[in-house]
Amino acid sequence: MKATAENSLTLCGKSIIIISTFMIFFFSACKKENNNNNDYTPTPYTINIPQGFPQMAIPAFNPMTVEGVALGRKLYYDTILSMNGRSCSTCHSQANSFTMPDTGPNGNGIIPHINLGFYSNYLWFGGATQLDDIPLGDLEEGNIFLDANNDTILQRFKDHAQYPEMFTKAFGVDITQVTLAERKQYICYALAQFMRTLISSNSRFDQYVRHEIQLTPSEINGYIIFNTEKGDCFHCHGTVLFTDNLLRNNGIDSVFTGNNLGNFNVTGRAEDIGKFISPTLRNIELTAPYMHDGRFTTLEQVVEFYNSGVNRTPTVDPIMTKPGKEYGLQFTQQDKDDLVAFLKTLTDISYINNPDFSAPN
Amino acid sequence: MKEKGDVNPTVLTMNIKHHVDGVPLQFNVQDYTNAAENHYEVTSLHYYLSNFVFSSSEGSTYTDPGVYYIDAADSTTTVVSIAALPKGTYTSVSFVLGLSAAQNISQGLPNNTINNNMEWPDPMGGGYHFMKFEGYFIDSTAQQNGFAIHLGTNVSMVSIELSQLIDAKEDNQTIDLSMNLNEWFVNPVRWDLDSLSYTMGNASAMSAIATNGADVFTFE
Numbered sequence: 001m002k003a004t005a006e007n008s009l010t011l012c013g014k015s016i017i018i019i020s021t022f023m024i025f026f027f028s029a030c031k032k033e034n035n036n037n038n039d040y041t042p043t044p045y046t047i048n049i050p051q052g053f054p055q056m057a058i059p060a061f062n063p064m065t066v067e068g069v070a071l072g073r074k075l076y077y078d079t080i081l082s083m084n085g086r087s088c089s090t091c092h093s094q095a096n097s098f099t100m101p102d103t104g105p106n107g108n109g110i111i112p113h114i115n116l117g118f119y120s121n122y123l124w125f126g127g128a129t130q131l132d133d134i135p136l137g138d139l140e141e142g143n144i145f146l147d148a149n150n151d152t153i154l155q156r157f158k159d160h161a162q163y164p165e166m167f168t169k170a171f172g173v174d175i176t177q178v179t180l181a182e183r184k185q186y187i188c189y190a191l192a193q194f195m196r197t198l199i200s201s202n203s204r205f206d207q208y209v210r211h212e213i214q215l216t217p218s219e220i221n222g223y224i225i226f227n228t229e230k231g232d233c234f235h236c237h238g239t240v241l242f243t244d245n246l247l248r249n250n251g252i253d254s255v256f257t258g259n260n261l262g263n264f265n266v267t268g269r270a271e272d273i274g275k276f277i278s279p280t281l282r283n284i285e286l287t288a289p290y291m292h293d294g295r296f297t298t299l300e301q302v303v304e305f306y307n308s309g310v311n312r313t314p315t316v317d318p319i320m321t322k323p324g325k326e327y328g329l330q331f332t333q334q335d336k337d338d339l340v341a342f343l344k345t346l347t348d349i350s351y352i353n354n355p356d357f358s359a360p361n
Numbered sequence: 362m363k364e365k366g367d368v369n370p371t372v373l374t375m376n377i378k379h380h381v382d383g384v385p386l387q388f389n390v391q392d393y394t395n396a397a398e399n400h401y402e403v404t405s406l407h408y409y410l411s412n413f414v415f416s417s418s419e420g421s422t423y424t425d426p427g428v429y430y431i432d433a434a435d436s437t438t439t440v441v442s443i444a445a446l447p448k449g450t451y452t453s454v455s456f457v458l459g460l461s462a463a464q465n466i467s468q469g470l471p472n473n474t475i476n477n478n479m480e481w482p483d484p485m486g487g488g489y490h491f492m493k494f495e496g497y498f499i500d501s502t503a504q505q506n507g508f509a510i511h512l513g514t515n516v517s518m519v520s521i522e523l524s525q526l527i528d529a530k531e532d533n534q535t536i537d538l539s540m541n542l543n544e545w546f547v548n549p550v551r552w553d554l555d556s557l558s559y560t561m562g563n564a565s566a567m568s569a570i571a572t573n574g575a576d577v578f579t580f581e
Contacts, residue, residue: 054473120474227482229562234482244478271389271404318404318495318507322559 040172042067045193047117050201052209052240056117062132062189064196067170070360072194074166075187077359080156081139082146088135088191089359091145094352097283098198103294105144107259112287114280114351117196119245124259124276124292126247127266132192139184150180157183200282200351208345215345222342225335231306232329233281233339235319242281242346248317249274251310252291259293273315285347299340307331370445371532377431377439378539378581379406386542388434391497395546397553401498401508403542406433407479408492408512410441411464412457415527417449428464430475433540441538451527458512458519458574459491465515481513491518494545498554508558510545510570517567519574527580537581544577545570 042065047056058064075081076088091110092098098113108124122128138145139153157163158176167175171186178186205223207213215223225231236244247263256264256273263275276292290296296305307329310320331339351357379386381393391402413425425443432438459465465488470476481488491512500506512519527536546552550569560566 052468052472054477118474224484227484229485232561234480238477238480238482240472240477241474245474246478269389314497314505316507318497318509321507322509322561323506 045069064193068190068193069197071166071170072190074360075190076194083149084147097286099287108292109294113195113198114200114282118241121245125266126263126277132189135188135191200348202350203346203348205345218338218341219345222338225339226342236278237281243278247275247277249315251316251320254311282346285344299343303336303339369448371448371529373443373446373529374535375441375538378537379433381542395543396551399498399554401496403496405495411460414455415451416453418452423447446529448530453524455522462515501555508554511561512567517571519571521578525580539579539581540577545573
């Protein structure tokens with residue numbers, strides 16, 4: 001039975017995407033196998049890609065649907081997945097651009113959920129390339145974030161007045177009858193669909209690019225520092241996502257143990273020691289504390305680190321050690337103020353107030 | 362010259378290979394020595410190839426419209442397919458490392474993460490990096506140091522012309538196009554990383570490196 005169930009997961013999950021046209025056929029097969037009713041008619045959900053943004057790669061095995069997004073949103077805000085009273089939104093608070101003003105239980109900063117659908121590398125240490133699989137780790141039994149319990153989740157779904165129908169409408173399955181692996185995957189697919197809708201593109205900087213507003217002289221000077229060799233921020237935090245989504249050692253540490261080993265914790269390769277994913281700077285004003293372990297509490301501290309505190313280690317990114325800048329970027333106080341002023345133009349108030357992203361009624 | 366028509370085309374596949382004086386490139390290995398006797402390793406190599414023009418002995422030419430992004434560490438990007446090369450025999454190929462002036466403008470290439478990561482910011486003129494070649498070397502004090510050879514702006518476009526007999530009379534021909542990384546450091550400019558290890562913000566350094574780039578590629 002187990003083997004059959006796993007095969008069923010493959011059919012219902014990733015294999016279908018080989019020919020996505022047949023998705024409904026395959027889902028129908030799963031539905032039939034799982035003895036579901038016949039109301040699986042998902043409504044396609046169209047993501048509007050903001051001007052200047054890259055296209056979003058939607059995996060064919062998890063197409064965006066109105067029902068899938070609604071289910072993912074409900075799950076995101078629900079404590080049903082945890083044994084400790086937490087939901088995803090406990091640590092990913094909309095008011096903080098879907099992070100929280102503290103490090104998480106593993107000592108690392110909570111990655112903000114913003115524009116995730118445009119990325120192909122995830123998590124501070126890297127090693128995760130598929131958004132649809134990311135929450136699987138949180139659903140492992142005893143995981144420090146949700147302290148999930150599989151039997152409890154199943155029973156809660158069985159007892160719930162809405163979830164069984166919502167899963168059926170989103171994926172054509174009876175969530176109370178599928179295998180454990182399938183159940184976790186469908187939960188993740190729904191969460192991923194909701195997270196792909198979390199797009200921020202209306203900061204003051206975006207409005208400036210669209211010629212809707214002017215920035216102040218200080219903000220403009222910060223923009224120039226950011227985007228020239230003077231500050232040299234752009235190589236890792238270039239427009240429009242304000243991240244290159246790559247793993248780099250920015251010189252934050254001189255000694256490497258535990259979490260500070262970064263990508264090495266995933267690959268075991270010496271050249272990856274101290275490398276972390278470049279985080280986006282969008283909404284950076286709202287997402288303190290900073291760096292992978294939240295060691296800086298203000299943007300001023302971050303700018304001062306790049307100005308004077310980069311450590312030269314064997315794996316520090318070559319971009320960080322230009323000759324002539326051994327003693328820092330030589331910023332004046334005005335330069336530092338201007339750079340911080342520019343960074344704050346990346347704050348998108350409409351994002352943290354968007355009712356489509358908030359807890360559902 | 363007469364531009365060849367799009368009649369009876371074939372696909373010419375060019376496998377882009379990277380080596381250092383004949384030794385296949387390996388990343389993150391401190392194993393290479395250039396003409397200035399700098400010992401160096403390579404951490405990343407990204408660039409664009411574009412404006413391929415194939416010339417036949419009869420005097421006709423075919424211009425391929427493609428822009429090809431190469432990440433030497435990603436084998437999915439190191440194959441250039443000339444999709445509609447008219448069948449025939451060609452005696453020379455010219456191309457550009459970088460982009461033409463018309464292509465090298467902000468938003469000139471499709472919006473995707475690859476192209477966005479190659480952007481040349483507007484405050485520095487806009488457009489794209491033509492190449493990012495980065496790594497570490499051992500300096501004169503025996504310390505490891507970083508280097509980053511970035512090319513951008515129209516004046517540092519690298520024009521390459523290679524005499525090469527390409528028999529493309531049959532379908533689906535394949536040929537290897539190889540870059541020797543050590544050629545970036547020599548001919549005509551002997552490049553000593555100890556003296557200059559970063560080209561960013563240095564137009565004359567970029568021009569010198571671009572001059573060295575004319576002979577970095579060979580067909581095999």
